[in-house]
Amino acid sequence: MIKASQLPTIDRQSCIDFLARMVQHKSYSETEEERILARYMNEQMSQQGLESQLQSVPGDRLNAIGVWKGTGGGSSLLFNGHLDTNPVTEGWTVDPWQGKVDEQFIYGIGVSNMKAGDAAYFCAVKTLMDAGFKLKGDVILTYVVGELQGGIGTIAAIEHGIKADYFINSEPTDLQALTMHAGSLMFTIELTGSTRHLSKREEAVDALAAAAELIPELNAMTFHGVKTAEHQKINRCHVGSLHSALGKQLDEWRPPQVADFARLKGSARFAPGQNVATVLEDIQARIDQLCARHPGLSGIVIDDSHDRPLMAPFEVDPDSKIVKAVNQAYQQVRGEEQPTGAITPPAFYGTDAAHFYQRLGMQGVVCGPGGKYNTMPDERVELNDFIDMIRIYMLAIIEICELA
Known part of the structure; x- marks a missing residue:
């Protein structure tokens, strides 16, 4: 297993800037700006060299799907996250769409739920690709819509044939490994x-x-x-x-x-x-x-x-290969054991992980940055958590997909 110290250097500022640009899209559910953000993610993946496509979702909505093709022989890993956000509530003291950054946090509506997770897996793939890494297995990036309407975007992706051997759903868990949710x-x-x-x-x-x-x-x-x-x-x-x-x-x-x-x-x-x-x-x-x-x-x-579709329960055996890969990556990055299990409050959320589990029988784990300051005024994510998540995703990708 490759060690965290052997990973390529992350361009911290570039990754934070990328997340800020995502926050600056006012991607409320079922709006034109949601479609614009999907197109933006599609363009970014295409420019990075991924096989990228826009995928239709009922209600004239769009998913963005990208694939980093492997050389063959390794397991495939799918990342999943939604682009649509909750509305801004009263009580904000910063501009919800500025993507404001200070020494500790990045702020904005949807930054925790869940654009930080979305950006983290794009940045993980970009960092590995830019450093010349080659993998045996495919990495699939899914940027879906409609999680707030029961997961219609992920259901559409599944119906279009999107699947993999394992998945990571990047909903906010404060980097904990959620192996069961309601x-x-x-x-x-x-x-x-x-x-x-x-x-x-x-x-x-x-x-x-x-x-x-x-x-x-x-x-x-x-x-x-x-x-x-x-x-x-x-x-x-x-x-x-x-x-x-x-x-x-x-x-x-x-x-x-x-x-x-x-x-x-x-x-x-x-x-x-x-x-x-x-x-x-x-x-x-x-x-x-x-x-x-x-x-x-x-x-x-x-x-x-x-x-609307039922947001069903999800579970995975904590001894599954994908859970162990994320656990080991966390240990490498943070030097301590990763909290794992039916961790509350995230275990009370509904996530699109349930659709991969229920419809395809895929093994996966829910693990993403953010959570502590989720769905509240001045929603924010700790910068160090965001960067650590990128490192953890990089290690998990290498472990599951294998270096070519």
Whole structure:
């Protein structure tokens, strides 16, 4: 195995500048700027000498796919990351699209989720290629869109025939090796009671009060059918919105009346070995218990995930070759053992790793820079983490694909 000290020197400033240019693209989901960034990545890969192409995604969107062809005989390694970003929220103190850099951080919307990971694997390949390295196996760089819509870009890439022996998904894990993450389910709960004027509220069935009672129970839930205690660690349920008033139209102009209808929206996380049906069954059982305590109340849970692909759970054996390659690379670069497993909070995320695992049976690992300052005002990534990630990816590429 090649040592970190034997790697070619990384052009630190050039890599940071490349990431800054990615941040400067306002690549909100399903916008023209998202398409422009895909074209930019395609051009950069083509200029680097990769076999590069733009790939159509439903909704008039684009993936950018590049291949560094090997000489043959080695395993292939695929890197995966999305280009689309969350919107800017209130509370920012720096320009979200400037790509501002100081001594410690690079800032910008999407820099953690997940343009730092995207840039890191491009820079890893560029550094190796510029230094004259040749590999036996292919390295495939996938820059997809639509992860925020259930992974439609990665699904499109798979349907176009993109695959490899192993993969690394570069979602932000603070450089930890995530070997298991949850599946994601969106749901709506509807509770129906019976209204009365406040003067006779003792006769009512208060849907709002029942909803308030239900929320902490749901937020504390885990689900049946877990294989191990490690799997149960990534069970979680959370209600994010509650609207209650009169009737399903939720009229609010008559507040002296007791609310007879409540609509709650939330999300559940479940582990490999569990599924949507069993999660909904457990939630419905909790609703039924609530209704038993409130005679006259009825309630139902509805799966809201039907309009987008399911972000399924993912897992890989920690002894898999790809996990060990990343573990060894981390040890070489940082001189310590890499945290590995169902690490939270990243294990509660949904990632496109699930599609490679579920649809193709590929072994992979989720490991990328960023995470600590993810999805928050002044989103940022530590520069040293970004550069270390490039080194780790370089070592993993050499280990998996083998030097020619």
